[in-house]
Amino acid sequence: MCRWMAWSGQPVLLEELLFKTQHGLVDQSLHSRMGAETTNGDGFGVGWYGAGEGPALYHSIAPAWGDANLRELAAHVESPLFLSHVRATSGTAIQQTNCHPFRHGRWLFVHNGVLAGFHEMRRDLMLAVEPSLFADFVGSTDSEVIFRLALTFGLEEDPVGAIERAIGFVEATAQRHGIENVVQASMGLSDGVRLWAFRYSTAGQSRTLFASADADSLRRLHPENPRLQRLRGEDRLVVSEPFADLPGAWNEIPEASVLIVQPGEDEMRPFRPHFEAAKTNGAQALA
C-alpha cells in the first residue's frame, strides 16, 4: 500500500531520485521489496516547491513506470524540496483526486498505510472535519481524511501536535466502532521549508521508513560513488524503503517517531497520538 519519498536539500532534477537512482521510487512502483505489495501501479503523484505560487502538483493514474509525461517532467523540473508517492489502492477509486500529495495552501501531505474499517468510520471522520474545510474534499481516500482532520486540529500552527490529534481522533473513533489496530501509517508533510516524516501504527508494527545519513558520512563511506560525492551538508532524503544497498547510508526512523528536517540541526521526536474530546473542534462529532 504505497511507497513514498521526499527530498530536501540542494535543487535537483526530479529524475535524479525518481528514475536515476538504483531502486528509485519509479522502480519501486514495479518492484517494491518492503511494501505490502510488490506493485504500486494505481496512481502516482509528485508535489514540488519551485517557480510560481505555492507547491505544484502532478497526479497521474498511469503506472509511474510507464508514464511518458512523468519521465519528461522529471527530466526538466528542478526543485530543492519535493514529495513523491506511488499508490497501491486498498479499494478506493483509481483517479487523480485520490493521488498523493494532497495540498492545502503551502502544505503537502503524503501517506503510506491504511485505516482499518475506514468504510465504516468514513462518515464520523468526515463530520469531524471543520465545516469550512469540508467542501474541499476532492477524493475518497482515508489519507485525505487524515490530512483534513489534521488541518482541522491546527496543522498550520502546530504540525506535529495536529497530526497527533488527528491520529488520536481516528483511534478514539475506531474504539467506539470496535475496530482494532486502526492506524498503519508512514506520513510525509511539508510547508516548503521544513519536512516532517512520521512513522506510527496503533499496533506498534509500522511500515518501514528511512532517512539518509548525513552527507559528510556518506561521502566518506562511499568515495567510489559519484552521486554521493555530490551531496552537500543539508541534503536529506526520506524513503519508504532504501533506494540502493549502500551500507551505512540509511537510518531507520524508529517506531512512533517523527523526524523533522529543517534548516540547521534536524530533530527526531516521539510521536504520541492522543485525543481529548473537550479541547478540540472535532469534539462535537463525538457528542
Next chain:
Amino acid sequence: MCRWMAWSGQPVLLEELLFKTQHGLVDQSLHSRMGAETTNGDGFGVGWYGAGEGPALYHSIAPAWGDANLRELAAHVESPLFLSHVRATSGTAIQQTNCHPFRHGRWLFVHNGVLAGFHEMRRDLMLAVEPSLFADFVGSTDSEVIFRLALTFGLEEDPVGAIERAIGFVEATAQRHGIENVVQASMGLSDGVRLWAFRYSTAGQSRTLFASADADSLRRLHPENPRLQRLRGEDRLVVSEPFADLPGAWNEIPEASVLIVQPGEDEMRPFRPHFEAAKTNGAQALA
C-alpha cells in the same frame, strides 16, 4: 451543463441512438443546441439493462465524440432500456466517479442541471444522507448527492415521492443558507422496468426535456423515414433536446412534471417537491 437520453422499448444496439440518429447524443456532446453550453466534453456515461446481474455501467472521461471504446460498445451492445449522459462540468473534477448514471442495486440515475451554492451546502446535504449509505459516495458531484438523498428518502419504495422529498430538502437547506433558485434539473431514473423523467427547477424555468410521440403517430407522420417505421407500440425515447427536426415527433415534458414510461399506458404527473422535517430521516441534520 450536460445532456442525456433514455430509451425504453424493443432491444436496440446503443449506437442506433447514440451515433446513428441525426443530432444524437454523441453529436450533442460537440454541438448541443439547447444546452447551457454547446460542448459537453467532460465525461460520458451509459447504463444499460441486459445480460448479467443488474444494470451495467460504462463511464469515460474521454469526450464522447472521440472515445473509440464507446463506439465499439455502442455497436455491439443491445438493450431494451438504457440511459446515457454527456457531461459539462460546472467545476467538480473530471473523473469516472463523477460520470452519470449513478447506480444503486437495480437503480440508475442521471441529472442535467446544477445546484446553486452547492459548495456551501455540501456538508449539510451529505450529512442528511442515511449513515449506512454515506460510505457509498464515490464522487464529488451535486448530482450524486441528490441521488443518495432520494435513496435516503425512500426511492426504492416510492420513487416520485422520494425525489420530491430530496429536492424539497435541498430547497429547504438552500433557504437556510440564503441561496436562491437552488435547483435546476432534468433527471432520469430507472429500475429496469419503468423509466421516470423529471423536469423541475426552483425558479420554474427548467432545462428542456422531451419524449418521443407514440410509435403509431410517428410512423403515420413520417412514412418516408425507415428508422421510424421500425418503431413498435411501447418504444419511447426521452431526450434533453430533440435528436432530429421531425415535426410532430417530440412532446415537451411540462415544467414541474414527471413522465413515467411503463408497461401499458405511460403516465404524466405533476412534480411537487416538499420537505417536512419531522417525517424524514434527514430531519436530524436540520435540528
Next chain:
Amino acid sequence: MCRWMAWSGQPVLLEELLFKTQHGLVDQSLHSRMGAETTNGDGFGVGWYGAGEGPALYHSIAPAWGDANLRELAAHVESPLFLSHVRATSGTAIQQTNCHPFRHGRWLFVHNGVLAGFHEMRRDLMLAVEPSLFADFVGSTDSEVIFRLALTFGLEEDPVGAIERAIGFVEATAQRHGIENVVQASMGLSDGVRLWAFRYSTAGQSRTLFASADADSLRRLHPENPRLQRLRGEDRLVVSEPFADLPGAWNEIPEASVLIVQPGEDEMRPFRPHFEAAKTNGAQALA
C-alpha cells in the same frame, strides 16, 4: 511480455474467465507466474464475437486489475468466442492502438512475445505489407506488423500458411540484418468460427501455451468443482499460463505447433515458418 487467453464454446460472461477463475487473466496482469515479467500492467484488450456486426473490441491503458469499466463489461457481456490480452510493453508506447487484439474484418489477432531487433527491421517489415493495407496501421507494435504481414500473405484464405509465411519473412529479414533468435511468439487468431493457437520461437524455446483438456475428462477428474461440471463438449480454453492448479486440466501445446479449435474434432499441426521470396507479395521489399 504479455499474457493472453481465448475461449471457444458455450456463451459465457467474460468475467467467468477474466475475474472469477482462480489465477484468471486479470490476476495474471498483477501476478504472472510463467511470463517474462510478473506484472502485465501496460494495457488490456478483449475482442469478442456477439451482437452487432463483426467482433467488438475493448482496449484500455489502465492496468486490467484496476479498470472499473472492464469489470462492468466483463460482468455484462456474454460471448461464445473471445480473446483477451494483458500487455507488458518492451518499449513501444502505452496507448490503445498498441493494445491487442488487432482486428481486420472478422479477424482478431493477439501476440505474446517479441521480435528481437524490431526497431532496426521496422521499416523493412512495414514495407513488405501490401500497400493497400499500409494505411491501416494504427499503432507502433511489432505484433501489429506480424498481423498485417500475415494479412498480406493470405491470412483470410490460408491462416496457418499465412502466419508461417509472415514469421518466415521476419526470420529472413532478421538474417539479412544479422539478428539472431528473432521470433518469440505465442499467438491467437480467430475468424469467429475457428480459433488458432500458435506456439513458436526461432530458438525453439517458446513461451508457454496451454489448452484445456476435453470437457468430459475434466468433469470426471474433478467432480468436486462446480465450475468444471458446467463445461460442455466443445468448450475449449487456451491460455498463456494455466488458470488454476488442477491436475490433468491442461495440455501444453508443443513447441512449433498450432492448435485449431473448431466445430467437430480439434486439430494439432506442426507450425513451420518459411519464406520464398519469389512467391509472395512481400518479395519486392527484398529486391
Next chain:
Amino acid sequence: MCRWMAWSGQPVLLEELLFKTQHGLVDQSLHSRMGAETTNGDGFGVGWYGAGEGPALYHSIAPAWGDANLRELAAHVESPLFLSHVRATSGTAIQQTNCHPFRHGRWLFVHNGVLAGFHEMRRDLMLAVEPSLFADFVGSTDSEVIFRLALTFGLEEDPVGAIERAIGFVEATAQRHGIENVVQASMGLSDGVRLWAFRYSTAGQSRTLFASADADSLRRLHPENPRLQRLRGEDRLVVSEPFADLPGAWNEIPEASVLIVQPGEDEMRPFRPHFEAAKTNGAQALA
C-alpha cells in the same frame, strides 16, 4: 483542425499565455473563432526550453480546458521559449503520440492543418523518410510525417529549405495520386534559439497566423493594459488566432511566408515549396 501558439522572449510562466490572457490558447480549445472547428478537444501539447537537457514535452489527451495537470504545470513552469498546441483530429487516433509538438533532439515542431488524401499517400510519404529516422515514428499523424520528411531533407542545417522541400515533396506525391489542394498548413518550429512560423497552403488560402507587434508599439498603443506594459524589446508571440481584441496588436503573417523570430532583427521571407527528385534522399521513393 488545431490551434497553436509560440512564445519567444523573457521567461514567463506558461499560464500567462495559456490561461490568463483573454481568449488564450486554452480558451481556444473550447471556443475557437477562426479555426475550422470551434472545439479543439482531441489532445493538448506543450514543448518548452528550460531546465534539464533539451526541450521538455507534456502531451495530454484530456481536453485542455479540463486538464488539472496542465493547469498545475502552467502555473509552475517558466520558460523563455515554448510552443503549445490544441488538437482537433481529422480522424487519426486520439493518443499522446499524436499530440504536438513533435521533437527531434533540440527541435520542436507543431502543425495546424491537414494533408488532403493522407490515407492514400501515407505509404509513399513514409517511405521517403530517411531509413535511419523511420523507426522513430511514434504516432500516425500527417503532421509527424511532414516533420520527419523535413528532417530527412536537412531540417537541422537549413530549416526553411527543408520545410520547403518536405512540402514540395508532399505536393509532388499528391500530384501523382491525383490529389488537389493537398497542403493546408500553419507550422511552428524551434531549435531553442530561433522560432520559425510558416503559413502556406497549396490553394493559397491558408489558415490564419499572426505575430504580435513589437513591444514598444504595444506599450504605447495600450498604456492602460498592465500585461502589455510588462513586454520587453524582443518578446514575440505567434498565434493561430489573436488572443485579445487589441487594435494594432497583431500583424498577420502573409500567405506563403515564414517569419523568423531570432536574437536581433526578426525576418519575414517568402515560403516557396519545391521538389526536385534528383537532388534529395527521398528521390528513391519516386523512382
